[in-house]
Amino acid sequence: MSDVIAAPSVRALALQKGIDLEKLARDLGRTSIAREDLEGKRPASRPAGDTSYWDVDHSQFGPVTEEPMSRFAQLAAANLGAANALIPQVTHHDRADVSSIEALRKELKPEAQARGVKLTALAFQAKALARALREFPRFNSSPSPDGKTLTLKDYVHIGIAVDTAHGLMVPVVRDVDRKGLWQIAAEISDLATRAQNRKVGPDEMGGASMTITNLGGIGGIGFTPIVNPPEVAILGITRTEIVTVWEGDTPRPLPMVPLDLSYDHRVINGADAARFISYLAGLIADPRRIMV
Amino acid sequence: MSDNHADLIVLGAGPGGYACAFRAADLGRNVVMVDPRDTLGGVCLNVGCIPSKALLHAAEVIRETRHGDDWGISTGKVSVDLDKLRAKKENIVARLTSGLVGLAKRRKVQTIRGTARFTSDKSLDIDGEAWTFDQAVIAVGSAPVSLPGWPEDNRIWDSTDALELREIPKRLSIVGGGIIGLEMATVYAALGSKVTVIEFMTQIAPGVDADAVAILRAALEAEDVTIHTGTKVTEVKAAKTALTLTCEGGFEGTIKADAAIQAVGRRSNGSLVDLSAAGVEVDESGIIPVDASCRTYVAPIFAIGDVTGNPMLAHRATHQGHVAAEVASGHAAALDTDLIPSVAYTAPELAWAGLTQAKATERGIPHKVASFPWAASGRNLSSGGADGLTKLVYCPESHRLLGATIVGRNAGELLAECVPAMEMGATLEDLALSVHAHPTLSETVGFSAECALGTLTDL
Numbered sequence: 001m002s003d004v005i006a007a008p009s010v011r012a013l014a015l016q017k018g019i020d021l022e023k024l025a026r027d028l029g030r031t032s033i034a035r036e037d038l039e040g041k042r043p044a045s046r047p048a049g050d051t052s053y054w055d056v057d058h059s060q061f062g063p064v065t066e067e068p069m070s071r072f073a074q075l076a077a078a079n080l081g082a083a084n085a086l087i088p089q090v091t092h093h094d095r096a097d098v099s100s101i102e103a104l105r106k107e108l109k110p111e112a113q114a115r116g117v118k119l120t121a122l123a124f125q126a127k128a129l130a131r132a133l134r135e136f137p138r139f140n141s142s143p144s145p146d147g148k149t150l151t152l153k154d155y156v157h158i159g160i161a162v163d164t165a166h167g168l169m170v171p172v173v174r175d176v177d178r179k180g181l182w183q184i185a186a187e188i189s190d191l192a193t194r195a196q197n198r199k200v201g202p203d204e205m206g207g208a209s210m211t212i213t214n215l216g217g218i219g220g221i222g223f224t225p226i227v228n229p230p231e232v233a234i235l236g237i238t239r240t241e242i243v244t245v246w247e248g249d250t251p252r253p254l255p256m257v258p259l260d261l262s263y264d265h266r267v268i269n270g271a272d273a274a275r276f277i278s279y280l281a282g283l284i285a286d287p288r289r290i291m292v
Numbered sequence: 293m294s295d296n297h298a299d300l301i302v303l304g305a306g307p308g309g310y311a312c313a314f315r316a317a318d319l320g321r322n323v324v325m326v327d328p329r330d331t332l333g334g335v336c337l338n339v340g341c342i343p344s345k346a347l348l349h350a351a352e353v354i355r356e357t358r359h360g361d362d363w364g365i366s367t368g369k370v371s372v373d374l375d376k377l378r379a380k381k382e383n384i385v386a387r388l389t390s391g392l393v394g395l396a397k398r399r400k401v402q403t404i405r406g407t408a409r410f411t412s413d414k415s416l417d418i419d420g421e422a423w424t425f426d427q428a429v430i431a432v433g434s435a436p437v438s439l440p441g442w443p444e445d446n447r448i449w450d451s452t453d454a455l456e457l458r459e460i461p462k463r464l465s466i467v468g469g470g471i472i473g474l475e476m477a478t479v480y481a482a483l484g485s486k487v488t489v490i491e492f493m494t495q496i497a498p499g500v501d502a503d504a505v506a507i508l509r510a511a512l513e514a515e516d517v518t519i520h521t522g523t524k525v526t527e528v529k530a531a532k533t534a535l536t537l538t539c540e541g542g543f544e545g546t547i548k549a550d551a552a553i554q555a556v557g558r559r560s561n562g563s564l565v566d567l568s569a570a571g572v573e574v575d576e577s578g579i580i581p582v583d584a585s586c587r588t589y590v591a592p593i594f595a596i597g598d599v600t601g602n603p604m605l606a607h608r609a610t611h612q613g614h615v616a617a618e619v620a621s622g623h624a625a626a627l628d629t630d631l632i633p634s635v636a637y638t639a640p641e642l643a644w645a646g647l648t649q650a651k652a653t654e655r656g657i658p659h660k661v662a663s664f665p666w667a668a669s670g671r672n673l674s675s676g677g678a679d680g681l682t683k684l685v686y687c688p689e690s691h692r693l694l695g696a697t698i699v700g701r702n703a704g705e706l707l708a709e710c711v712p713a714m715e716m717g718a719t720l721e722d723l724a725l726s727v728h729a730h731p732t733l734s735e736t737v738g739f740s741a742e743c744a745l746g747t748l749t750d751l
Contacts, residue, residue, distance in 0.1 A: 002628075005692070005716070005717030006717070007715065007716050007717075008629070008712075008715050008716075011628065012625070015624045015625065015626055015628075016623070016624045018624070031690075032717060
């Protein structure tokens with residue numbers, strides 16, 4: 001007996017349509033296949049919509065080549081499509097002074113080398129975010145599927161989006177609020193390395209309070225990341241730039257990191273988002289406050 | 293192209309062959325069907341399923357009449373007019389086979405009586421006449437296996453001889469306790485023979501659930517059938533007065549018999565049609581290997597039914613026949629299920645499909661068992677039914693039904709509920725929550741499921 005449950009009529013139809021039921025069930029993450037799954041209707045896990053826009057013979061306009069989307073990429077595409085279709089998202093932009101963090105990193109550099117850990121700005125940002133999430137518990141929550149309940153989480157896990165050769169992965173650092181910077185930096189580095197080699201276990205990927213997507217090493221002055229459900233917000237970071245700040249009549253150049261906070265507007269309103277990011281920027285500007 | 297050309301030719305007019313020929317004709321093909329028998333229907337209709345069921349019905353009538361006293365109904369001593377019974381059986385067979393002739397005519401399927409042999413992958417010889425074809429379906433069935441070293445003697449029968457009902461031997465030995473042997477034991481025991489069944493394996497109906505088989509064995513023994521399991525017949529001597537079977541193993545000694553039936557299995561007939569000329573592979577057991585779509589390794593040639601190996605069952609052949617006709621006509625089809633029901637039409641009947649407890653254990657498949665004893669079935673008791681058992685094998689996690697074995701009156705019919713249930717992926721809950729009519733034997737299926745779920749109130 002096949003492990004995939006499908007009525008004999010459904011199996012016959014699959015045969016006629018040349019559909020591999022075992023593969024379809026795997027792709028859909030299901031144990032049973034219904035007639036509707038075979039009849040051209042979009043499988044339930046993908047957002048509904050008209051895909052005919054993409055039904056174009058591009059070769060009529062010039063030479064083209066085709067390459068298959070990997071299963072990994074297809075899954076990521078489906079998730080991003082669903083997130084964008086289902087969540088009313090707003091992105092709030094701000095920036096934070098990182099001169100203190102930079103000074104501290106410089107100061108700790110010999111110790112970092114001695115420990116064999118690279119103390120990255122990202123580790124500070126993750127730590128600051130963890131503190132902000134404790135201060136604003138609504139940002140560390142998830143709505144129920146029917147939207148009738150909000151689950152508030154009494155833990156702080158931070159997802160770190162990692163750009164890998166085979167696609168985007170989001171390993172999660174657990175209990176960031178209870179860990180020190182050395183450990184956070186080491187864990188981020190370890191997860192990122194293992195993600196590159198696809199060696200991150202499924203138990204290390206999910207259950208985050210919020211995700212950080214950091215493009216600081218590449219560039220940009222801002223972007224609008226897509227919230228990673230069931231989380232309610234995501235923090236985007238781009239490259240630190242020198243910004244001139246006026247103190248009275250005196251111009252002062254300061255290194256500032258752009259912060260982009262996309263949030264689920266069903267759960268978080270704009271004023272809260274502004275307060276949250278302003279609080280976060282304050283923590284980054286004066287990391288001593290993280291401990292206070 | 294010769295005058296004798298077939299668009300699609302089917303070799304064999306058994307349940308697989310005619311199903312294939314008729315389905316292909318319904319799909320618009322010009323079909324020729326060739327079979328060496330006088331009548332259509334193959335082994336099943338002529339010397340298999342149908343005549344044996346007629347005799348089993350007679351056996352049932354005899355037993356019921358004998359047990360009538362328990363109900364206060366007395367009819368005196370039961371006597372059997374063998375000629376009349378044989379005529380009745382033959383009449384039933386004739387009605388069905390001539391019915392097939394009508395069905396073939398209506399579909400304009402040309403039937404040829406003859407023996408076909410391949411001369412290439414596009415041509416055949418039918419009793420000296422050359423034929424060409426575009427596609428061929430081999431449905432030439434199987435034949436009873438003869439045991440080596442047995443003497444030539446007309447008191448030694450195969451299943452075909454046994455169904456001829458030549459006489460009622462006083463002492464009948466049946467070598468082989470599979471479905472056919474046990475059905476013959478049921479028939480001849482009711483007709484008055486002193487029957488002895490000798491089975492090489494440790495259990496009659498080898499491979500079937502042991503609890504269910506124990507019930508069947510007890511019932512047969514109550515009808516005065518002697519059963520020797522784990523026993524091998526080492527020598528058979530044919531003297532004028534009797535046959536003498538020397539046995540070793542579970543039973544050591546000699547058995548005297550006035551007739552003996554060899555029922556040790558059937559052999560595929562793949563070696564009878566000169567397949568090498570067509571380039572079609574056939575193994576040393578006479579089996580033609582095919583895929584789920586009944587294709588052989590030679591594109592225009594298909595094979596179906598007993599000639600493709602086990603299980604050698606008419607209903608498998610019929611389904612394969614449809615598949616071959618459809619695939620040959622350009623449709624996508626396959627018989628891709630393990631759920632082919634088996635039924636022994638003994639008294640009581642024994643029927644099973646899917647996994648047995650033993651097979652699940654052997655294959656390391658996680659499973660649990662739920663059963664319902666028929667002693668607690670109102671319908672069974674009120675209709676004079678003897679012991680019986682409904683036993684379900686299911687997945688402990690999903691509760692999905694994985695197998696069913698039923699022993700008892702009409703078990704073959706009752707199994708019909710379980711097969712589609714398994715095909716549809718039904719769970720114990722599905723079976724338990726489906727309303728079964730009361731009082732019926734089918735309730736035992738629902739009760740078994742309820743028993744496993746802890747919702748049963750009838751035990």
